[in-house]
Amino acid sequence: MNRISQKKGGTRMLLQANEAIARGALEAGVIFAAGYPGNPSSEIIETLAKASRDLPIYVEWSVNEKVALEAATGASFAGCRAICSMKQNGVNVVSDFLTNLSLSGTKGGLVLVSCDDPGGISSTNEEDARAFAPLSDIPLLEPSSPQEALDMARWAFDLSETINNIVMIRSVSRLSHSRSDVQVKDLPDFDVQPYFDTKVSFHTFPIVAKHQARHEKLRMAEELFENSPFNFYRGPSRPELLVIGSGCAVDYAIDAIEIMSLWERVGVLKLGTTWPLPRKLLLENLQKSESILFVEDVDPFIETNVKALAAEAARQVGVKTFHGRGSGDFPLCGELGPSHLLEFFGNYFDLDWKDQEFRNKMGSLTKGKIPPREFGFCPGCPHRGSFYAIKTALAWDDRDGFVSGDIGCYTMGIWPTGFNQVKSVHAMGSGSGIACGYGKLEGFGFDQPVITVCGDSTFFHATIPALVNARFNNADILLVVLDNSATAMTGFQPHPGTGKTAMGQPTQPVDIAALCESMGLEVHVGDPYEMKETARRLYDLMQKQGPRVMVLRRKCALVQGREGGFPYDMHVDQSLCVGEECGCGRYCTRIFRCPGLIWDKEKKKAMIDQVICVGCGICAEICPQGAIKKEAKG
Amino acid sequence: MELNVIITGVGGQGNVLASQVLGNAAVYKGFHVSIGETFGLSQRGGAVMSHVRLFKEPRYSPLIPPNRAHIVVGLEPLETLRIAQDHANPETLFIVNSRPIYPLNVIAGDVDYPDTAWIRQVLEQGGSRLYWLEGTQLAIELGGPIMLNMVMLGALCAIQSFPLETKDIKDILGEIFPQSKLEVNYRALDMGEELISNYEN
Numbered sequence: 001m002n003r004i005s006q007k008k009g010g011t012r013m014l015l016q017a018n019e020a021i022a023r024g025a026l027e028a029g030v031i032f033a034a035g036y037p038g039n040p041s042s043e044i045i046e047t048l049a050k051a052s053r054d055l056p057i058y059v060e061w062s063v064n065e066k067v068a069l070e071a072a073t074g075a076s077f078a079g080c081r082a083i084c085s086m087k088q089n090g091v092n093v094v095s096d097f098l099t100n101l102s103l104s105g106t107k108g109g110l111v112l113v114s115c116d117d118p119g120g121i122s123s124t125n126e127e128d129a130r131a132f133a134p135l136s137d138i139p140l141l142e143p144s145s146p147q148e149a150l151d152m153a154r155w156a157f158d159l160s161e162t163i164n165n166i167v168m169i170r171s172v173s174r175l176s177h178s179r180s181d182v183q184v185k186d187l188p189d190f191d192v193q194p195y196f197d198t199k200v201s202f203h204t205f206p207i208v209a210k211h212q213a214r215h216e217k218l219r220m221a222e223e224l225f226e227n228s229p230f231n232f233y234r235g236p237s238r239p240e241l242l243v244i245g246s247g248c249a250v251d252y253a254i255d256a257i258e259i260m261s262l263w264e265r266v267g268v269l270k271l272g273t274t275w276p277l278p279r280k281l282l283l284e285n286l287q288k289s290e291s292i293l294f295v296e297d298v299d300p301f302i303e304t305n306v307k308a309l310a311a312e313a314a315r316q317v318g319v320k321t322f323h324g325r326g327s328g329d330f331p332l333c334g335e336l337g338p339s340h341l342l343e344f345f346g347n348y349f350d351l352d353w354k355d356q357e358f359r360n361k362m363g364s365l366t367k368g369k370i371p372p373r374e375f376g377f378c379p380g381c382p383h384r385g386s387f388y389a390i391k392t393a394l395a396w397d398d399r400d401g402f403v404s405g406d407i408g409c410y411t412m413g414i415w416p417t418g419f420n421q422v423k424s425v426h427a428m429g430s431g432s433g434i435a436c437g438y439g440k441l442e443g444f445g446f447d448q449p450v451i452t453v454c455g456d457s458t459f460f461h462a463t464i465p466a467l468v469n470a471r472f473n474n475a476d477i478l479l480v481v482l483d484n485s486a487t488a489m490t491g492f493q494p495h496p497g498t499g500k501t502a503m504g505q506p507t508q509p510v511d512i513a514a515l516c517e518s519m520g521l522e523v524h525v526g527d528p529y530e531m532k533e534t535a536r537r538l539y540d541l542m543q544k545q546g547p548r549v550m551v552l553r554r555k556c557a558l559v560q561g562r563e564g565g566f567p568y569d570m571h572v573d574q575s576l577c578v579g580e581e582c583g584c585g586r587y588c589t590r591i592f593r594c595p596g597l598i599w600d601k602e603k604k605k606a607m608i609d610q611v612i613c614v615g616c617g618i619c620a621e622i623c624p625q626g627a628i629k630k631e632a633k634g
Numbered sequence: 635m636e637l638n639v640i641i642t643g644v645g646g647q648g649n650v651l652a653s654q655v656l657g658n659a660a661v662y663k664g665f666h667v668s669i670g671e672t673f674g675l676s677q678r679g680g681a682v683m684s685h686v687r688l689f690k691e692p693r694y695s696p697l698i699p700p701n702r703a704h705i706v707v708g709l710e711p712l713e714t715l716r717i718a719q720d721h722a723n724p725e726t727l728f729i730v731n732s733r734p735i736y737p738l739n740v741i742a743g744d745v746d747y748p749d750t751a752w753i754r755q756v757l758e759q760g761g762s763r764l765y766w767l768e769g770t771q772l773a774i775e776l777g778g779p780i781m782l783n784m785v786m787l788g789a790l791c792a793i794q795s796f797p798l799e800t801k802d803i804k805d806i807l808g809e810i811f812p813q814s815k816l817e818v819n820y821r822a823l824d825m826g827e828e829l830i831s832n833y834e835n
Contacts, residue, residue: 003809014654014661014669121672145694178696179654179669181661251695259699338699355701355723358760362719365756370716371745373644373681373737417738586743593738595679611770611779612735 004047005054009185016179017171018043020146021113024153025083026051028109029188032075033059034068036461037490038087039122040176041115045085046491049502056190061493061502064428064461065090066097069112073101076110076166077202078194081157085113088129089427093462095132098166102136102214103204105164108192109157115171118297118335122173122489124407124425126333128299133168133275137214139221140275141169141230142246146180148272152230154185159224163217170274172297174248174335218276225273226280233285235267241348242288243268245295246302249336253295256341260351277305286310286317293344294324297336303327376417379596380557380566380616383410385528386482387418388592388622389552390451392531393538394421401449401542404438406431406463408455409489410482417593422453429454429462432479436466439475439547449542453480457487457495459512470547471519478541479549481512482528484556492559516549528552529618557614566615568630570596570608576627579604584624592622635690637797638698639790642683642717643709644735648783652707653684655810656787659802660688670696679738681713688797705796706761707786709769710735711753718760726761729789729830730754731769731782765789767829773822781822788826800827 003013004023015023022044025033035045049059058075062068065086072082086094091114098112114132117123133140141156143149152169160167204210225231234254235242243253243266250270257266269285271277286292286306294303303324310320323329323344330340346353377384387410394401405413405422406429413422424434435452454463459481470477487493494500499509516523524541526534534552541548560566580586588606589599596613599606606627617630639656643649650671657667670685685698703721708714708730722728732750740747758764767789773781791800800823807819 012661014657014667016671147692147694174670174696177671179657179667179671180694180696181665181667181692248696251693252697252699255693255695255699259702338695338697342699358701358723359719362722362756362760365759366715366719369748369752370712371737371739371747373679373713374739376679376738378646378679416742590742593742595736595738595741598736598741599743609736611733611774 002050002054005051006184007187012181012183014179015146015150015182016043016177017143017146017149017175018115019047020150020182021153021169021171022047022051023184024150025111026055026057026187027185028081028154028157029190029192030081030083030157031057031190031192032072032080032082033057033084034062034071035085036062036065036068036090037487037493038090039490040117040173041085041087041113042490042493043176044113045502046493052503055187059502061495063496065093069094069097072110073106075194076106076108078196079108080192080194081109083111083113085115087123088114088116088127089123089125090114091129091132093428098132099136100204102138102165103207103210104202106160106166107164109160110166111153111156111160111169112166113169113171115173115176116298117173124411126298128297128301130170130274130301131299137218138165139163139167139218139273141167142272142274143169143171143175144247144250144270144272146178147182148230149175150182150184152272159221162224163220165214165217172247222276222278225276225278228273228278230272231270231278231281233267233269236264237288239267239289240265241291241293242285243293243295244271244302244306246271246274247297249295249297252336252338252341255338256345259342260345260349260353262345262349265349266345271302274302277302277309279309282306282309283313283317286320290318291321292323293329294322294326295336295341296325298333300324300326374417375412375415376593376595377409377412378557379594379612380560380614381409382484382528382552382554382557383413383418383482384594385531385554385618386480386534386552387413387421389528389531389534389538390480391419391421392535393542394449394451396535396539397449397542399448401451404431404435404450404452406452406454406458408458410453410455413453419591427462428458429466432463432466432470432477435477435479436470436473436475439470439477440473442476451478451480451538451542453482455488456481456483456485456497456512460496460510467516467521467547468519471521474546476545477547480538481549481551483512483551483553486556486559488556488558492556513551522546522548523551524549525551525553528554529616531618531621557616561614566617567632568615568617569633570613570615570617570619571629572606572608573627573629574603574605576625577605578625582625588619588623588628592619594619597628637688638703639686639705639707640683640698640703640717640721641686641707641709642713644713645680645682647709648780649682649684649709651810652783652787653686655803655807656686656798658806658809659798662806663798663802665689666692668694668696681716683717705729705790705793707790709782709786711750712747715748715753715756718757722761724762727793727795728757728761728764729786729793730757730764730766731786732766733770765830765833769826769829772825772829776822776825777818781818784819784822785826785829788823789830791823792827792830800824
């Protein structure tokens with residue numbers, strides 16, 4: 001039995017904050033969960049999906065975030081508690097629905113979790129999704145520890161039902177992917193009877209009156225926030241410096257205060273309810289000090305709003321000196337870390353915090369000698385073969401062709417691991433949308449071939465409308481679907497093409513090739529491991545017009561590794577490898593860049609790293625000497 | 635009381651799982667634990683680091699403040715060196731697996747992988763103690779490179795100042811691994827422990 005589904009509370013367990021959010025939702029009696037995978041949010045739905053084996057709840061990976069929130073809203077309208085999770089980009093996708101939903105209001109407790117990624121550790125952008133709370137007039141909660149993530153998730157459903165509107169919880173990568181010991185409470189009985197009361201309706205009309213009602217709901221939330229245990233002050237009654245902040249940044253501030261023994265001089269007002277701001281609480285605390293430091297990720301959200309509040313109440317709270325991202329004391333971009341806080345306190349109080357001697361010593365010893373670790377596709381990854389075939393076909397064509405990219409592991413096609421073929425990457429599905437534009441420029445003399453790529457999960461998420469657009473407007477686009485039968489980058493979640501749901505139940509898979517054929521597109525299917533054959537067919541397709549699709553199908557190497565492994569033992573025949581004399585310019589290692597095929601610096605020849613090589617065999621195709629040998633595993 | 639351990643290595647080496655195992659064992663021993671995991675784009679083949687913090691009182695910061703790691707467990711030499719300047723201090727103890735995993739830019743010849751003997755020397759000079767272990771070799775003998783993380787946890791448990799024993803780890807492994815995988819993981823822990831107890835400098 002899964003620990004998360006443990007009925008009885010009272011025990012302390014090590015939980016990741018995402019798992020804690022899932023447990024909190026279960027403790028609140030959630031019976032419906034939906035989301036779309038995206039780092040750092042994926043574990044919330046994954047955890048609930050596992051719990052669905054033991055508990056009477058429904059969990060799905062939806063086709064995209066907007067549909068996920070819409071499905072969860074259906075459950076809410078029928079009186080059930082529902083949760084929906086996504087990464088920051090997902091909130092952009094749901095925003096059209098969200099700004100309408102917050103006008104109509106909700107019934108069963110409905111909670112949207114956004115896990116933002118400060119620093120873009122595993123994202124294509126850095127974005128502070130908190131902006132959507134004021135934009136949609138919905139309450140916002142920001143946990144700063146796994147325990148608080150659990151407690152907030154549980155309470156958020158009560159809040160949602162009190163004000164009859166959706167509530168947003170915002171986590172960040174650093175929290176979502178942290179673990180700590182968490183105290184859990186009992187699980188309820190989940191004995192809800194879904195019913196849609198036809199005496200009421202959920203829509204946005206009359207719009208201005210609903211907008212006004214939405215503001216009234218926020219006012220109710222603010223009143224509750226004034227006494228929330230998620231906001232607290234710790235420190236002296238008259239600190240020299242008052243820290244106001246949210247999330248992990250508050251924990252870094254507390255650590256720095258401990259390290260520098262500053263509890264006599266610095267106070268911390270930790271905010272867990274950040275929209276609407278609890279104004280009374282803030283005004284009361286602002287009077288404690290003339291100097292205020294804001295700590296938060298990413299934008300100066302609390303900072304800007306508290307500054308406005310302090311300006312309004314200047315007669316009451318007095319004149320302040322403000323510090324923070326917005327005031328230029330911290331960078332306006334990137335993640336805050338412990339060193340930002342130590343550095344600020346060090347300068348502010350003129351204290352030494354750095355072991356500068358050690359840092360200088362290590363710095364001088366290692367200076368310039370630590371190479372970065374370049375990102376790359378895994379050994380055996382089908383994308384290496386796909387991009388190799390694309391690169392080859394574009395080179396044969398010789399009209400300065402390029403790739404319009406999309407979101408997934410294959411985004412790394414912008415780097416040497418994908419032979420730098422990808423020239424643009426933006427949102428889910430945008431590669432094909434942008435390609436629709438190139439595809440209508442021929443009449444103006446544009447003759448560069450464009451290949452656009454997307455993964456299987458991305459295809460379902462947002463590529464389909466672009467493809468329909470290409471068919472409708474007869475755009476010259478060549479879409480290569482990199483179908484590896486998984487949402488690989490985020491941890492192999494099932495999607496509409498895999499034939500399995502989040503809860504592990506079999507379902508009719510949606511066939512990408514058949515779907516494209518039904519739109520009247522020219523469709524081909526190939527194997528990324530057959531690089532030359534794939535390149536030849538891509539070259540032929542590039543010479544044609546109208547919307548065309550090539551599906552390159554091969555399982556993600558990590559999935560293949562788990563499901564029986566690879567067929568070959570690889571070695572480089574040292575008598576055939578002529579090393580740097582080859583004339584190919586070390587094509588095998590300099591260009592192909594598979595982590596399993598390395599260069600022996602002493603012998604100046606290629607060799608297989610037997611610890612890393614998985615045995616996919618595709619590199620045997622690239623050596624002009626035929627020195628890279630594959631043998632069937634014994 | 636505060637004990638800060640960093641586990642560093644390359645994506646795919648089982649770094650995150652090792653920190654999770656360690657954290658679970660520490661919670662059972664009555665510690666408050668905070669773990670920061672860094673993965674994502676660096677999930678496979680990139681640099682990955684976990685911060686594991688043990689406390690007697692509840693504390694939550696998932697990141698160890700600069701130069702305050704007491705112990706660094708390095709699954710890969712270059713990645714250990716990479717984090718030393720910002721996270722170690724003269725009192726830091728290093729437990730390092732000596733087997734490199736070459737970055738793609740090294741394989742391609744764009745940059746050089748530093749000489750491992752030099753890495754060993756720098757770490758020896760930097761911290762209070764270095765254990766330089768042939769962990770990958772041992773893992774391969776145990777059944778595959780993926781056993782390395784348990785070998786290194788076994789080594790960590792043999793360190794006197796570290797408050798957990800291999801027995802504490804073994805007690806919770808049943809929650810993480812299927813029954814069929816337990817025996818080999820127990821062996822990995824024991825053999826890692828022996829690497830330290832038989833260590834000759």
